[in-house]
Amino acid sequence: MKHPLQNKWALWFFKNDRQKKWEDNLRLVTKFDTVEDFWALYNHIQLSSKLQSGCDYNLFKDGIQPMWEDKANKKGGKWMLQMNKQQRVNELDKIWLEILLCLIGEGFGEDSDYVNGGVVQVRHKGDKAAIWTSDYKNRDGILNIGHIFRSRLALPKKIILGFQAHEDTMSKSGSTVKNMWTV
Numbered sequence: 001m002k003h004p005l006q007n008k009w010a011l012w013f014f015k016n017d018r019q020k021k022w023e024d025n026l027r028l029v030t031k032f033d034t035v036e037d038f039w040a041l042y043n044h045i046q047l048s049s050k051l052q053s054g055c056d057y058n059l060f061k062d063g064i065q066p067m068w069e070d071k072a073n074k075k076g077g078k079w080m081l082q083m084n085k086q087q088r089v090n091e092l093d094k095i096w097l098e099i100l101l102c103l104i105g106e107g108f109g110e111d112s113d114y115v116n117g118g119v120v121q122v123r124h125k126g127d128k129a130a131i132w133t134s135d136y137k138n139r140d141g142i143l144n145i146g147h148i149f150r151s152r153l154a155l156p157k158k159i160i161l162g163f164q165a166h167e168d169t170m171s172k173s174g175s176t177v178k179n180m181w182t183v
């Protein structure tokens, strides 16, 4: 028997095609709910560091679309780690794998229910990785998720992790979005 995960997860792939609307560039790859199927998928797909710039992987709980508009994300936000260009070579793939394992292993303890998914974004100006949560009003839960995220990634003290509400991200085009919280 395969080893069941607590949740069923869906992997999505985003490939930037400027001719198309944002949501039309988002594709569901597959869903899985066992440890074995996770590793089969992981070993089959490209590492993040090998993706073209402009591509994203999204791993979300089944039933939640990886977009602000989904009802589970609407009042939520993300803990986002901004990387520098050098980190693609040595760190990006490790960071994304750690995020995947945090997600499927329910690594956020009692606050795992507030975790909707995770995102990795490959960009020329520096890659990004994030944990998306629901309900930014749940301050204690969100902060706890942020602390666990930092410690699982073993981030050095000088790196500040910020949480941004999707509502704020949506209303600011391009310019820096203010952090609702930092850890």
Ligand code: M7G
Pocket (backbone or CB within 6 Å): 022, 023, 066, 067, 068, 069, 121, 123, 173, 174
């Ligand atoms: P990004 O991919 O998060 O960052 O957002 P980037 O600037 O590093 O590429 C880029 C753009 O994609 C946003 O300004 C939006 O136009 C669009 N976009 C991103 N997300 C996550 C969403 C979303 O959830 N819904 C919609 N409608 N557009 C989005």
